[in-house]
Amino acid sequence: MAYINPNSLTNASSPLTTDPVRSKSPKYVRSKDRCNILTRTPVFDKKGNLLSYVFRYTAGESSFRPDMIEKKHVRHISIGFYIRRHSELFTQRNGICMTEFPLCPDLSKYARGLPATRFILHLQDRQDASISFQHQLNLLKKESMTIAADVYTIVYTNWFREIRSISYAVIDMTQDIEEQFILARNILKKAPWIKLICDRCDNINKASIAFESGADYVCCPSFPKDVLQQNFNPFFFRVNRNSFEICLRVIEQLLEEKPEYKIFISFISTRNDIKSYMPIILHYLEQGRENEYLIGTDFESFLYEMDVEVLNKLVCIMVLMILEEFYRPDKDTNKGKYILYEPLRQLLLRAKFIEELTFYHAGSIDVSWGFSLGIGSLISQMYAFTTSKVDILTEQIDSRIKKIMHDIPEYETIFKIASSMESLDLEFVDGIMASGFMQRHDLLMAYETAVMWVAGLEDAINQRRF
Numbered sequence: 001m002a003y004i005n006p007n008s009l010t011n012a013s014s015p016l017t018t019d020p021v022r023s024k025s026p027k028y029v030r031s032k033d034r035c036n037i038l039t040r041t042p043v044f045d046k047k048g049n050l051l052s053y054v055f056r057y058t059a060g061e062s063s064f065r066p067d068m069i070e071k072k073h074v075r076h077i078s079i080g081f082y083i084r085r086h087s088e089l090f091t092q093r094n095g096i097c098m099t100e101f102p103l104c105p106d107l108s109k110y111a112r113g114l115p116a117t118r119f120i121l122h123l124q125d126r127q128d129a130s131i132s133f134q135h136q137l138n139l140l141k142k143e144s145m146t147i148a149a150d151v152y153t154i155v156y157t158n159w160f161r162e163i164r165s166i167s168y169a170v171i172d173m174t175q176d177i178e179e180q181f182i183l184a185r186n187i188l189k190k191a192p193w194i195k196l197i198c199d200r201c202d203n204i205n206k207a208s209i210a211f212e213s214g215a216d217y218v219c220c221p222s223f224p225k226d227v228l229q230q231n232f233n234p235f236f237f238r239v240n241r242n243s244f245e246i247c248l249r250v251i252e253q254l255l256e257e258k259p260e261y262k263i264f265i266s267f268i269s270t271r272n273d274i275k276s277y278m279p280i281i282l283h284y285l286e287q288g289r290e291n292e293y294l295i296g297t298d299f300e301s302f303l304y305e306m307d308v309e310v311l312n313k314l315v316c317i318m319v320l321m322i323l324e325e326f327y328r329p330d331k332d333t334n335k336g337k338y339i340l341y342e343p344l345r346q347l348l349l350r351a352k353f354i355e356e357l358t359f360y361h362a363g364s365i366d367v368s369w370g371f372s373l374g375i376g377s378l379i380s381q382m383y384a385f386t387t388s389k390v391d392i393l394t395e396q397i398d399s400r401i402k403k404i405m406h407d408i409p410e411y412e413t414i415f416k417i418a419s420s421m422e423s424l425d426l427e428f429v430d431g432i433m434a435s436g437f438m439q440r441h442d443l444l445m446a447y448e449t450a451v452m453w454v455a456g457l458e459d460a461i462n463q464r465r466f
Contacts, residue, residue, distance in 0.1 A: 031061075031076065032060055032061045032062070033060045033061070033072055033073055033076050034060065034061060034076055034080070035057040035058050035059065035060065035069075035073050035076050035077050035080065036057065036058045036444040036445075036448060037055060037056075037057060037081070037090070037444070037447060037448050037451060038056045038057055038058050038064075038066050038421075038444070038447075039054075039055075039056045039066065039221075039421060039422065039424060039447075040053050040054070040055055040056075040090065040091075040349075040451050041053065041054045041056075041219050041220065041221050041422075042054075042219070042220070042221075042342050042345075042346065043098065043197060043217050043218070043219045044217060044218065044220075044223070044227070044342060045216060045217050046211055046226075046227060046230065047227070047230045047231065048223060048227045048228065048230055048231050048341075048342065048343070050342045051096065051197075051217050052095070052096035052097060052098040052120055053090075053091055053095060053096070053097055053098065054098045054099070054122075054199065054219050055081070055090070055097055055098070055099045056099075056100075056424075057069060057073070057077050057081075057099070058444065059073055060073060064426060064429070064430065064433075064440060065426060066424060067100055067124075067125075069100065069101060069102065069124075070102065071102050071104040071106070074101055074102065074104050074106045074107050074110075075106040075110070077099070077101075078106065078107070078110040078113070078114065079110070082097075082110070082113065082114045082115075082119075083110060083113040083114070087114070087118065087119075088455065089452055089455060089456075090451050090452060090455055091455060092340075092345075092455060092458055093459070094118065095118070096118045096119070096120060097114075097118065097119050097120070098119075098120035098121075098122055098148065099119075099120075099121070099122060100122040100123075100124055101121055101122070101123075101124070102124045102127065103123070103127060103128075103133045103136050103137065105136075107121075107136075107140070108136055108139055108140065111139075111140055111143045111145060112143060114145075116140065116143040116144055116145040117143075117144045117145075119145055119146070120145075120146045120147075120148050120167075120168065121140065121145055121146070121147050121148065122148045122149070122150075122170060123147065123148070123149040123150075123153055123159070124153075125150060125152065125153060126152065126153055126156070126157060127149070127153055127157070127159070128157075129157045129158035129159045129161075129162075130158075134158075134159075134161075134162050137162060137165055138162075138165065141165050146167050146168070147165050147166050147167055147168075148166065148167065148168035148169070148170050148197065149166050149168075149169065149170065150169070150170040150171070150172060150199075151169050151170070151171060151180050151183040151184050151187060152180070152183070154166065154169060154183075154187055155183050155186070155187065163187070163190065163191045163194075164191070166191070166194060167193070167194065167195065168194065168195050168196075168197050168217075169184055169187050169188075169194050169195070169196055169197070170196075170197050170198075170199050171184060171196060171197070171198045171199065171210070171215065172199055172200055173198050173199065173200045173201050173202075173206050173209075173210060174200045174202075177209070177213070181213050181214065184196055184214075185214075195216040195217065196214065196215045196216045196217070197215070197216065197217045197218070197219060198210035198213075198215040198217070198218045198219065199219045200219065200424070201218045201219055201220035202220070202221075202423040202424060202425070203220070203222065203423065204220070204222050204223075204224045204225075206218075206220070207220040207222070207223075207224050207227075208224050208226065211224075211226075221346060221422040221423065222346070222378075222381060222422075223342070223343045223346070223381060225384055228327070228343065228381070228382075228384035229384045229385070231327040231328075231341075231384075232326060232327060232384040232385060233326055233327065233328060233329065233330065234385075235330065236325065236326055236328070236330075237326055237385070240325075240326070241387070243267075243322060244323075244326060244383075244387075244390070245387065245389045245390055245393065246263070246267050247319045247322055247323050248379065248383075248389075248390060248393035248394065248397065249263055249393055250263055250264045250267065250315060250319050251316070251319060251372070251375060251376055251379055251397060252376075252393055252396050252397050252400065254312050254315060254316065254372040254375075254376075255369065255372055255373065255376055255397065255400040255401065255404065256400070259312075261303060261304070261311075261315070264315050264319075265300055265303065268318060271322065274318055274321055274322060275318075277318070277321070277338070277461060278314070278318070280460055280461060280463065281314055281317055281318070281457075281460070281461065282310070282314065283460070284456065284457060284460040284461075285310050285313055285314060286310065308368040309355075309367065309368050309370075309371070312368060312371055312372050313371050316351065316371060316372060316375045317348075317457070320339075320344050320347065320348070320375075320382075321338045321339070321461075323344070323382050324338055324339070324340070324341050324344055327341050327343075327384075328341075337461075337462045338458075338461050338462070339454075339457060339458040339461055339462070340458070343381060343382060344382065345454055345458070346378070347374075347375060347378045347379070347381070347382065348375075348454045348457065349450055349451065349454050350374045350375075350377065350378055350418055350422070351370075351371045351372075351373075351374030351375045351378075352371065352374070352449075352450035352453050352454060353374070353418050353421075353446060353447055353450040354370050354371070354373060354374035354377075354414055354415065354418050355367070355370035355371040355374065355450075356445075356446035356447075356449050356450055357370075357414045357417060357418065357438065357442075357443075357446050358370035358410075358411070358414060359446075360438060360442050360446075361410050361414075364410065365408050365410045365411065366408070369404060369411070370411075370414075373401060373404060373411060373415070374418070376397045376400070376401055377401060377415065379394075379397065380394045380397075413432065413437060416428060417429060417432060417438065417443070421443075421447065429443065
């Protein structure tokens, strides 16, 4: 008699038997509650210092909206993004993650594996504040987990009694902003240690309004000019003003139909320190393939022997490494390390996401422009201060991007998908999925791949995984 295995992952419990007919490989069924990353948005202060990343996940296979996570999804997210795959695959090393979860037994069960010390739990809107949930919150605090709650939850529920356990009060910038700031000020009178986070700042204007209103942190995919200026090094700019402008000229050339790489070659030849990272970057971009053309050839020759996609990504990354130096203090403790500046990471994330989306239409469009177009669309945000040449080059890049989108409509649609995902304007993406241009799974996998790629690139350049 065959014994029925109750822990089977198949459609029906499979019998444990030695019968060769019954011992075929079972057909595993994908769980409908499996969740995917929808967005990863940085939380930063007025000086651009990163606090954490807000991760928003889909609520199962049929969902494409944030903040709809139920208790049954907590186990899938905890195991899939924090335990089986470590959170550092989706952030930089020692990065802090912030996610909105409902309190449930699975959260306490997997608290240590998250790890709790680098996880901010955002209580769901109007989370039940019964004694049992308050007890569970105290257990999570003992595991050194940080707790955040929106101002409505703190004021209008019994969580106000547990205010000593809360470290961050969250303001939703898509709701009544004035009312929430009034409530937040009342909370701070009772609990002055609490810091304010303005969530859902979908654009730079909302982020600026949040800082002016007294927020300590904002959650926004883009960085306001005021924040970038806090880190800009004017002394380094005075000495290297020419490099500041040449970087834009190199990016502008990558968007031409026939790019001219001689500007980059002459430019990078003066920077042997950046040039020394080339084998590391190529090793990462080529995913371990041997670069035989690197041996026995001069610098210019091996550049022209590369694939266009790899070459354009290499040029973009090295240009951004040079730009990053303008946002470092004179006494930099991270000298020799790159891809540490968060606005630059967001720029790379946009570029890689657009490139991944273009791969699904590789048979009908030229995908070699994908990464460069993503960089060019946000490169102006890396220029906290501008000159007349910078303004001219920025306009030329914008004009070139518009021409590419006009000539290749697929690029315009892909660009709108990327910007809509960042700002959580998902109604446009719904229409794209309904039209059949891009499937839901393809969109989510493209974004998750881009997030992991950026985290891996930082590790590779800083020689942690090389």
